[in-house]
Amino acid sequence: MRIFTYLMEHKLAFVAVVLCFVIQACCELALPRYTSDIVDVGIQQSGIENPSPEVLSQSTYGLVTMIAPSEDETLIESRYSFDEARGCYVLQAVSNEERQALDKAIALPLVCAHYGAALGQIDLQQLLAAYQSGAVTKEQISQGVTQAMAVMGSLNDDLLAQQAVEASKAEYEACGVSLADMQMGYLMRVGLIMAFLAFMACFIHCIMNWFATRTSAQIGRDLRSRFFKRVVEFSDAEVDRFSTASLVTRGTNDVQQIQNVSLMAQRMVIYTAVISIGAIIMVAQTNVSMSWIIGLAIAVIFVAICILFAITMPKFKLVQKLVDKVNQVSREILTGLPVIRAFNREEFELERFQKANESLTATMLFTQRAMAFMMPVMMLVMNLVSVAIVWVGSHYVDLGTVQTGDLIAFITYSMIIVVSFLMVGMIAVILPRANVAAARIDEVINTSSSIQDALEVFDEDLATDKGAQISFNDVCFRYSEDSENVLDHVSFTAEAGKTTAIIGSTGCGKSTIIRLIERFYDVNEGSVTIDGIDVRQLSQKALRRTFGYVPQKAFLFSGTIESNVAYGMDEESDERVEQALEIAQASQFVAEKPEGVNEPIAQGGGNVSGGQRQRLAIARALATDARAYLFDDSFSALDYKTDARLRQELQTRLADKTVVIVAQRISTIMSADRIVVIDDGRVVGQGTHQQLMEGCEAYREIAYSQLSAAELAKGGVA
Numbered sequence: 001m002r003i004f005t006y007l008m009e010h011k012l013a014f015v016a017v018v019l020c021f022v023i024q025a026c027c028e029l030a031l032p033r034y035t036s037d038i039v040d041v042g043i044q045q046s047g048i049e050n051p052s053p054e055v056l057s058q059s060t061y062g063l064v065t066m067i068a069p070s071e072d073e074t075l076i077e078s079r080y081s082f083d084e085a086r087g088c089y090v091l092q093a094v095s096n097e098e099r100q101a102l103d104k105a106i107a108l109p110l111v112c113a114h115y116g117a118a119l120g121q122i123d124l125q126q127l128l129a130a131y132q133s134g135a136v137t138k139e140q141i142s143q144g145v146t147q148a149m150a151v152m153g154s155l156n157d158d159l160l161a162q163q164a165v166e167a168s169k170a171e172y173e174a175c176g177v178s179l180a181d182m183q184m185g186y187l188m189r190v191g192l193i194m195a196f197l198a199f200m201a202c203f204i205h206c207i208m209n210w211f212a213t214r215t216s217a218q219i220g221r222d223l224r225s226r227f228f229k230r231v232v233e234f235s236d237a238e239v240d241r242f243s244t245a246s247l248v249t250r251g252t253n254d255v256q257q258i259q260n261v262s263l264m265a266q267r268m269v270i271y272t273a274v275i276s277i278g279a280i281i282m283v284a285q286t287n288v289s290m291s292w293i294i295g296l297a298i299a300v301i302f303v304a305i306c307i308l309f310a311i312t313m314p315k316f317k318l319v320q321k322l323v324d325k326v327n328q329v330s331r332e333i334l335t336g337l338p339v340i341r342a343f344n345r346e347e348f349e350l351e352r353f354q355k356a357n358e359s360l361t362a363t364m365l366f367t368q369r370a371m372a373f374m375m376p377v378m379m380l381v382m383n384l385v386s387v388a389i390v391w392v393g394s395h396y397v398d399l400g401t402v403q404t405g406d407l408i409a410f411i412t413y414s415m416i417i418v419v420s421f422l423m424v425g426m427i428a429v430i431l432p433r434a435n436v437a438a439a440r441i442d443e444v445i446n447t448s449s450s451i452q453d454a455l456e457v458f459d460e461d462l463a464t465d466k467g468a469q470i471s472f473n474d475v476c477f478r479y480s481e482d483s484e485n486v487l488d489h490v491s492f493t494a495e496a497g498k499t500t501a502i503i504g505s506t507g508c509g510k511s512t513i514i515r516l517i518e519r520f521y522d523v524n525e526g527s528v529t530i531d532g533i534d535v536r537q538l539s540q541k542a543l544r545r546t547f548g549y550v551p552q553k554a555f556l557f558s559g560t561i562e563s564n565v566a567y568g569m570d571e572e573s574d575e576r577v578e579q580a581l582e583i584a585q586a587s588q589f590v591a592e593k594p595e596g597v598n599e600p601i602a603q604g605g606g607n608v609s610g611g612q613r614q615r616l617a618i619a620r621a622l623a624t625d626a627r628a629y630l631f632d633d634s635f636s637a638l639d640y641k642t643d644a645r646l647r648q649e650l651q652t653r654l655a656d657k658t659v660v661i662v663a664q665r666i667s668t669i670m671s672a673d674r675i676v677v678i679d680d681g682r683v684v685g686q687g688t689h690q691q692l693m694e695g696c697e698a699y700r701e702i703a704y705s706q707l708s709a710a711e712l713a714k715g716g717v718a
Helices: 002-008 011-044 058-067 070-079 096-114 124-133 138-152 157-174 179-233 236-242 244-286 288-335 337-342 346-372 374-399 404-428 431-445 510-517 540-545 561-565 574-583 587-591 610-622 640-653 689-695 697-706 709-714
Strands: 080-083 088-091 470-477 487-494 499-504 525-530 547-550 628-632 658-663 674-679 682-687
Touching (some): 002 244, 058 088, 058 124, 070 080, 179 431, 374 404, 487 674, 540 547, 561 610, 574 587, 674 689, 682 697, 697 709
Antiparallel strands (some): 080 088, 674 682
């Protein structure tokens, strides 16, 4: 899963989370074991933990050593010493291994000593006296014990240990030890241990949450950074391929999905794996004979999860596409509200949005309903497991092979395992969608821009102190491989320090020429050169530093007038900002603003008029230290008077700069040094206004469609 690939990018934090979960699981898995001990030892056995008692009366000690085989007798005698003050034998300090060996050795002799009636009519005290006098041998005693065991019936080790504990109770009472105090002391000790383990589990869980939350936030941060960095590198072709609405959805909704699931993966999936493995180990230690119940439950849950994944995964992929569609429709409606209202198309657009919204809703309802089936199945399995364990376990308790506390612990561990898989089922609801989101993010991140800097660039060959010469050399261009050429064998040169205008009918490829100069796209054939250097042999940074660009659709960023005008400047200068505003004919309306150049600008420049927005966009380009200025139909929103003053200022102030103007209006480009006429992607005429009026039919048609002969004559035509 891609989610875990992202987690592996934060290995140290991930390891810390896993370690925290291991510690927490150890603490939590120990609690059922201690609960079992409280029931079995603390309540049923009055706090007596071992079959070997801490004290033995003299008579019982003698009987035990008599009944025990020779090697066990030696072991018992080495572990007990007589305490004259108490008048009984006291157990010496021993290790856990030694105590276990002693328990095994003393259990049967102790039971026989306390339940001597099973040995027949023989008086045990007389038998002990006979043994001590040598009248009875150890072999004869062993035969008697064997006969007694046959009378008592078969005793397994667990049942024998329980009988030995009951015998130990009598020994403690005989030696004056308070069983109530022993019981309370044991319960207090185990209770304090359980309280400590619960506190430790809670404390470690808080630490784990800190690591998990921090890691998931970092994953979201890194993904957004990488995603945005890649998108900024995209050319127009990649943006068109993914669509703006889809990129917005991927950079916000999809990243948030991944961040949320990465947090849940750490909190639930890792914890589930750790605690379920631990619970399985504890179940195996508690009672292996009932483990088949757990295995059957896990198999049922696994099959249910696989079926749900197979059903819902295709739908989750569709959900993300439908989210893109809803965002796209919403964006179009919100952007085009004035047009929608002007044409009374509110109901149509609401219906279009409703259709997209209902498609998304129907698909999400299907996936959610399918996943909702998971919870009842899990609960049914969990309850059936509980019933099966109680049913089977009760027979083991009746036979004496399992104690009540062990059965309680087994049920608890079983529930932990089932609940762990229940948690896996819960995260399975969102994991497929998050995996789809991760695939969509990776698709963007792994897509390289079609516009790349060459391995060897010639930035140092560019001049820096004069206008740039821009040449198109037999250029052919199409937006996709299966489409027709937008530009077909276009050749012209924009001389350094002069104004070149490009004019033609709508859709003939004028704006495409500007985009090729800026290298937003690469040509399919031919070349575009700056100062004789192919733009593909220049770094994008150096190339675009050469130009001051005004797009066809003037766009302003949220901020102030000053921040927008100074946007492309390396170092902000109030003088250059004022000069750019003055050339762009924007200084007057800026001065009328309450805060002047500090007047706030809304996103996209929505709080200024179209002409003001266009002039500020022009001022932004003029404020840069560029060698050439590209105006892509940037005077269309200006009145003729402002247009004329602006062109006059450009000729005066930018006499040594190269200016390329794409325009629809003849009046805007009549005074240009060179006019290039484009028709259906081809150059059909080049020259001055007068030359084109005399020799280019396409230009004459455009000119006479806009201006009268007298108006054209005032522009310099005889």
